Amino acid sequence: MPPTANDLSLLDSLATAVVAIDDGMRIRYVNSAAEQLLGTSARRAVDQRLTRALTIPDSLFARIREALDNGQPFTDRQVSVEPHGQDPQVVDLYLSPFRTDESRAGLVLEINTVDRPLRIARDEAMLAQQEHARSLLRGLAHEIKNPLGGLRGAAQLLARQLPDEELSEYTSIIIREADRLQSLIDRMLGPTNRPRRSPVNLHEVLEHVRKIIIAGAPEGVQIRFDYDPSIPECLTDRDRLVQVMLNIAGNALQALGDSGRVVFRSRVVSNFTIGGTRHPLVACLQIIDNGPGVPEHLIDQIFYPMVTGTDHGTGLGLSIAQSMMNQLGGLIECTSEPGHTTFTVLIPLEIA
Numbered sequence: 001m002p003p004t005a006n007d008l009s010l011l012d013s014l015a016t017a018v019v020a021i022d023d024g025m026r027i028r029y030v031n032s033a034a035e036q037l038l039g040t041s042a043r044r045a046v047d048q049r050l051t052r053a054l055t056i057p058d059s060l061f062a063r064i065r066e067a068l069d070n071g072q073p074f075t076d077r078q079v080s081v082e083p084h085g086q087d088p089q090v091v092d093l094y095l096s097p098f099r100t101d102e103s104r105a106g107l108v109l110e111i112n113t114v115d116r117p118l119r120i121a122r123d124e125a126m127l128a129q130q131e132h133a134r135s136l137l138r139g140l141a142h143e144i145k146n147p148l149g150g151l152r153g154a155a156q157l158l159a160r161q162l163p164d165e166e167l168s169e170y171t172s173i174i175i176r177e178a179d180r181l182q183s184l185i186d187r188m189l190g191p192t193n194r195p196r197r198s199p200v201n202l203h204e205v206l207e208h209v210r211k212i213i214i215a216g217a218p219e220g221v222q223i224r225f226d227y228d229p230s231i232p233e234c235l236t237d238r239d240r241l242v243q244v245m246l247n248i249a250g251n252a253l254q255a256l257g258d259s260g261r262v263v264f265r266s267r268v269v270s271n272f273t274i275g276g277t278r279h280p281l282v283a284c285l286q287i288i289d290n291g292p293g294v295p296e297h298l299i300d301q302i303f304y305p306m307v308t309g310t311d312h313g314t315g316l317g318l319s320i321a322q323s324m325m326n327q328l329g330g331l332i333e334c335t336s337e338p339g340h341t342t343f344t345v346l347i348p349l350e351i352a
């Protein structure tokens with residue numbers, strides 16, 4: 001009996017990716033979790049060859065062929081697969097035979113990502129630790145803010161009383177350095193007002209940031225885009241999102257130096273868990289660069305405040321960005337290796 005609409009929506013609520021293929025290894029069906037895994041929509045995936053959507057080891061390819069021929073189910077654990085254009089993932093696979101509508105042999109693949117549950121647990125613990133570090137820093141910044149204002153005011157008063165013009169050079173230094181410290185303190189404190197949500201066109205935000213980045217990029221750096229036009233407007237704080245994307249893209253430019261490529265990419269994923277809450281739809285905004293990558297010893301720490309790998313950085317950009325996204329119910333993730341660094345901003349799609 002062919003599946004009914006109800007059966008299919010049931011499959012869409014599974015966390016397991018389900019892919020059905022026919023005897024020519026063409027995809028006949030993908031559920032929502034599989035769309036997320038493959039980074040594509042069901043519309044695009046159906047009729048594609050499985051191996052175009054997903055790079056799989058030769059040994060697995062051979063076993064699938066065999067299973068199509070002999071109709072025997074099989075299980076393969078801890079296999080590394082690479083969805084087209086995405087990072088490799090370790091998965092457990094369960095394959096069972098089925099008959100397609102045309103009564104041809106087919107296989108149903110159930111694909112479970114092995115590291116996703118681990119990542120969710122780690123996300124929660126890490127977010128809590130990062131927030132703790134930020135609140136310590138905010139406390140410290142508050143303590144410095146008031147006396148600093150007093151210090152600057154006193155230097156101004158002193159400057160007016162000085163008998164000798166040359167001495168005012170020293171009071172100017174105090175005022176200038178106090179101002180520099182003040183702006184650092186303000187960044188440490190982060191935004192003080194509450195986020196203001198309104199309907200936001202995410203591509204307008206990405207294009208706005210892309211133009212600013214193009215204006216500041218050296219000639220040898222290309223700034224490209226790859227958008228999924230189906231992303232709907234969402235309720236979020238536009239100004240904060242612009243700031244977040246600018247911080248991330250600014251880092252990419254810095255990492256590239258004089259030459260390289262930055263890609264602004266957008267996708268939608270379904271059934272995604274952020275900090276313990278499962279969302280039916282999440283927008284995935286990515287900034288990908290082909291620079292040297294985040295230094296290995298820093299990769300687990302870059303979202304903490306005051307962690308920097310550069311000589312002139314304050315190490316606040318990513319920490320502020322993560323904090324802003326948390327307030328908006330989202331998350332920033334990073335994967336990095338030399339030649340391929342991806343920062344992913346995940347925003348729950350509360351449809352505007």
Ligand SMILES: Nc1ncnc2c1ncn2[C@@H]1O[C@H](COP(=O)(O)OP(=O)(O)OP(=O)(O)O)[C@@H](O)[C@H]1O
Pocket residue numbers: 247251252255289291292293294295298302307308309310312313314315316317318319341
């Ligand atoms: N795209 C990237 N490629 C390589 N390294 C990166 C990238 N993005 C971030 N990093 C590393 O992460 C560190 C932390 O970034 P973050 O934006 O928090 O601070 P920063 O850029 O050093 O200082 P600032 O406060 O001025 O932003 C950077 O110093 C850099 O070492």
Ligand SMILES: [Mg+2]
Pocket residue numbers: 247250251313316317318
């Ligand atoms: Mg930065």
